[in-house]
Amino acid sequence: MREPLADQHSASTVQQVAAAIAAAVRGGHLAPGQRLTEAEFVRRFSVSRSSVREAFQRLAADGLLTFEPHRGVVVRQLSRKEVDNLFEVRGALEALAVGLGAPKFHADPQRLLALQNEMDRAVEANDMSGFSDLNRRFHAMFAETADNALLDETLGRLSNSIYWLQFRLLINRQQVFQSNAQHRLVVEAIIAGDAQAAQAAMREHVDTSRRLIQQLPDDHFASA
Template identity: 70%
Template sequence: MSEPDSISTVHRIAEAVTEAVRDGRLAPGQRLTEADFASRHGVSRSSVREAFRRLTADGLLAFEPNRGVTVRILSRREIDNLFAVRGALEALAVRLSLPALKAAPERLLALLAEMDRAVADNDMPAFSTANAAFHALFAEVADNPLLSETLTRLSNSIYWLQFRMLVDRRQVFDSHAEHRRIVEAILAGDAAAAEEAMRTHVDGSRKLVQQLPDSHFAG
């Protein structure tokens, strides 16, 4: 197998694991085996091993002696720390992207409309997809590769993937009002209000997660 093919295969396996966590098919604490993923995807165990290594570095997986690779479980304090960093970086992305998005808001407004439809249809998968694209747009338009890479790594950690399926659906949909406040501040050219709205939005997600029982967290 050539080097580019190997890189592509590792990326594909990493994406498959991330998607399985996002969809709730892999639960926090669940053990993963190289042989199982290699057989399921028709790839070498070395490619699976490298994908697991990358996801462990990103914080989605963990290596535990005598257990091997598992889906990582975070403590409540680690959740708070993660959301604090995420909120600060998302607010920065909003500030940096605001001039360009105010001048050309079409993509932003289209994603807002997608989330409107998903809420009206009670369609959580569609809402989650549009929500992820909404947040990714700010980092993309900010045109700061380091910021974008860091936010991507945080997104690939436990951040929201493992908890989206657990929190109350209505509360998740209710958070959509905060998306509208972010967009309104951007259209008004009010960077301070847009940043504050994003911080409030991210902290709202943290609070939803922290409402879950202790059994969902590491000791």
């Protein structure tokens, strides 16, 4: 199916192609280890080959794709150790984002409370797809509010690396809904003005995700 984005090579076109590929991985339409070809995405998006090539390079730098000898570009598959390493760094950075953003949310909590209410409603409605999107927005909100471009960019790249794992987790594991209680702990600590407790709750929340992902079967992971 053709999904035209633009008819010229530009930074915005490359960004759109990269975002579309990331969304396809996140949605489970592109599987770990699957080979991608430039020609396929040139046809799909009606863009130049150079735009697709640059999008591949950008996503490889982010850790979502990788270049393999004799195969070309494939959707990256992480080993269990790589997942542990990634979540260790992610937990520290997400806690930092919470610490930086907490004073602003404490002073004006309405946007944070509104998002938490949306997540609560998604859980009550058993809306896994909606909850997944809201969970992404919840984490992104702290990175954005921290007002640190490098932190925001780095967390975005780390999230790209585990999109497909999170998708499989959301489809197969109802335990993900239980993580909403940890969201509330973060929010409640911020409202109470306890940034340290909010950071600790976020670190625990991220590590819970790591533990759940590690419960997936071995065929979800690359060999060590």
